[in-house]
Each structure stands twice: as structure tokens, then as C-alpha cells.
Amino acid sequence: MALITISGYPCSGKSTRAEQLGKYFQKRLSEPGYDGPQLEVVIISDESSHVPRTTYDSSAQEKPGRASLFSNINRSLASDTITIVDSANYIKGFRYQMYCAAREAHARVATVHVIAPPEKCREWHEKRGGCSYKPATFENLIMRYEEPSSMVRWDSPLFSLPWDEDPPFKDIWNAIIKGDKKPPTSAVLQRNKRPPNTLQVLTQTTSQINASLLSHLNSFPESTTFPMPSPPAPSPQMLHLPPRRVNLSELQRLKRQFEAVQTKAQASGGVAASGTWTEGDVAIGYVRFLEQVWETGR
Structure with missing residues (x-):
């Protein structure tokens, strides 16, 4: 029905x-x-997803924490549920993933940006006591925060809410009850009936791409592009990489997320990687997904 993403500084x-x-x-x-x-109104939080604040102390801990949160969000998205995501949601790539999942579920979306100055957040953080972040983690979350923007589709409609003002309850209500439902993204277009062995094609194709990409990075660690082999791609494709080293654990995590979205879509109506479940189309869908998460699409 609807997904509302709450975003803001820690302790805002x-x-x-x-x-x-x-x-x-x-x-x-x-x-x-x-x-x-x-x-039904459901609030998905770090606490309900068993993600402690120490998760944000390092990227190695944060990635599985976000995966746990995302898994709970996916399970909550349904035609009879209003899902409110109460978490840091400070990375725009993660907000985009939630947006894609909502579109897969044919849910309306809205983003609420809770605005509080850093000094006010620090004041509230100091009063928390034992359940607070480490000081370095708290400052790092503020420094790395990627503010939502009404100019991008995954943060829209955006409601900016200063900490000392009353929320625009009615406007948010109208957005999730009467607002437009966006169709699935180009990576996850509708298909009426799926062919057999779709899961096998999905997992084999994504595994082959990950293995080829890791082999490429081992040979060319500074590479910013990866020429996709054909097959599995139907024709020569170029995957644009982020300006950092991509490792095995990250690729495995993204592979699981992509497959989870596709599998859920398959069970709820046959939504596939690019409209079909052939090896080539799954490959194109996975490449688009990676570039969207990494924000490297050209």
C-alpha cells in the first residue's frame, strides 16, 4: 500500500x-x-530488525545490518500495510533500493526528512546514556549524511520537517492514500507469466557475472569499468564500477538483494529483471541494478 521513509541525522x-x-x-x-x-500500520526500525547502534561503527558491520533491515521492509510491503521505516536511511543508494522494492510491491512512497541542527542532535545524544552511539560513530554519521532531495524520484514526494514544527500529517496522509503509484523501474518490468526454471537462470546468471567481475578486478584492481562477457549478456555491455574496490562480500550481498526482489516479484505476479527471465535479460537487469546502487549509470 505505502512505504514512508524517515531520514535525518542521528538523534534528530x-x-x-x-x-x-x-x-x-x-x-x-x-x-x-x-x-x-x-x-495495518507497521513501523520497521533498527531495533525491530535487531540492528544495534554498534552496527554503524564500521562498514563491515553496517552492510549486514542494512541487509537485515531491508529484508524486514520487503516482508512488510503488502497491499494492506502502511510501512514506516524508522532508521538512519542516510545513504541515498539505500533509499533507492527501498524505493525500487516499493514500486515492485505497487506501493505509494513518501520521504520524511526530519531536520535538526547538529548541535541539537549532539545535545539529545548526550542525554541518551547507555543506548547512544560511540562519539566517533555519531560524528561520522552526520558527516556522511546524504540529504534527501525532491529533485530525485526515489525521495519524492519529500516532506521536510524541522524538529520544532508540527508534522504535516494531512499532506502525508493524502500522499500515501491518494498519491500516484509508480510503475516498476526499467530493471523490473511487468510480465504476466513466467517460464519454468526462472530461479535457476537467475542464480546462475548473477553468480556468473559476480565471478567474472571478481576475476577482472583481481587482474585489473584499478579498473573503473567491466566489459560484460557475452554470454550471459546478449551483446557487449559495459558495467561502470564505483571509484573504490568492490569485494566479494559486497557482491554477494547485492546479488542476494537483487534475487530477493526478483523472487518476491515472481511469486506476486511475475515481475522480472527486464520483462523476461532469459539469461541475457537477467544479466542486463542485474547490471542496471548494480549501477543504480553504485550510482555509476551513464
Whole structure:
């Protein structure tokens, strides 16, 4: 039905806003004049996903933490659910992944940017006591924060909410109840009926691409592009790499995420990598997915 992403600095009041939104939605859904579908309001948080604050101390810990959060979000997305994601959500690539998952589930989306100055966040953080971040982690999260923008589709519609102002509850409600539902992205277009052995094709193709890419990086560690072999690509394709070293664990994580989205889509209506489940089309879909996550698409 809907996915609402809460984003902001650490200790900026995101959980408070998520709780306020949840209570407001439940109130609207229980009003006598409400004649829409029966909906459940679910808040997915780091805590509910068993992601402790120490997860953000290093990238090695953070990646599986985000995977756990993303898995819970995927399970929550349904036609009878309003999902509120109460987490840091400070990386625009991760917000894009959630946006793609929402479009796969034919859910409306909205982003709420909770705005508080760093000094106010520090003040609140110091009052937390034992459940706070490490000082270095807290400052790192502020420094690395990628602010949502209404100019990009995955953050829109965007509601910017200063910490000392009342939330625009009604506007957010209208966005998730009456707003447009975006069609799936080009990497996950609709297909009415899937052919047999789709899962085998999916896993074999992504595994082959990962293995070829790792072999390429071992031979050319400074490379910024990867010429895709054909097969599995139907024709010569160029994968643009991020300006850092991509390792095995990252590729395995992204492979699992891509396959999870495709498998869920297959079970709920046959949405595939690029409209079909052939080896070549899955390869193109996976390449597009990687470039979208890495923000390297040309």
C-alpha cells in the first residue's frame, strides 16, 4: 500500500516522528468516515530488525545490518500495510533500493526528512546514556549524511520537517492514500507469466557475472569499468564500477538483494529483471541494478 521513509541525522527525532505518524494514521483509519481499505500500520526500525547502534561503527558491520533491515521492509510491503521505516536511511543508494522494492510491491512512497541542527542532535545524544552511539560513530554519521532531495524520484514526494514544527500529517496522509503509484523501474518490468526454471537462470546468471567481475578486478584492481562477457549478456555491455574496490562480500550481498526482489516479484505476479527471465535479460537487469546502487549509470 505505502512505504514512508524517515531520514535525518542521528538523534534528530526520527523515532518520535515515526511514532507520531503511526498514531495519526491509525486514528484516521479508525474514523467513522473512513471508507477505504482496512490497513495495518507497521513501523520497521533498527531495533525491530535487531540492528544495534554498534552496527554503524564500521562498514563491515553496517552492510549486514542494512541487509537485515531491508529484508524486514520487503516482508512488510503488502497491499494492506502502511510501512514506516524508522532508521538512519542516510545513504541515498539505500533509499533507492527501498524505493525500487516499493514500486515492485505497487506501493505509494513518501520521504520524511526530519531536520535538526547538529548541535541539537549532539545535545539529545548526550542525554541518551547507555543506548547512544560511540562519539566517533555519531560524528561520522552526520558527516556522511546524504540529504534527501525532491529533485530525485526515489525521495519524492519529500516532506521536510524541522524538529520544532508540527508534522504535516494531512499532506502525508493524502500522499500515501491518494498519491500516484509508480510503475516498476526499467530493471523490473511487468510480465504476466513466467517460464519454468526462472530461479535457476537467475542464480546462475548473477553468480556468473559476480565471478567474472571478481576475476577482472583481481587482474585489473584499478579498473573503473567491466566489459560484460557475452554470454550471459546478449551483446557487449559495459558495467561502470564505483571509484573504490568492490569485494566479494559486497557482491554477494547485492546479488542476494537483487534475487530477493526478483523472487518476491515472481511469486506476486511475475515481475522480472527486464520483462523476461532469459539469461541475457537477467544479466542486463542485474547490471542496471548494480549501477543504480553504485550510482555509476551513464
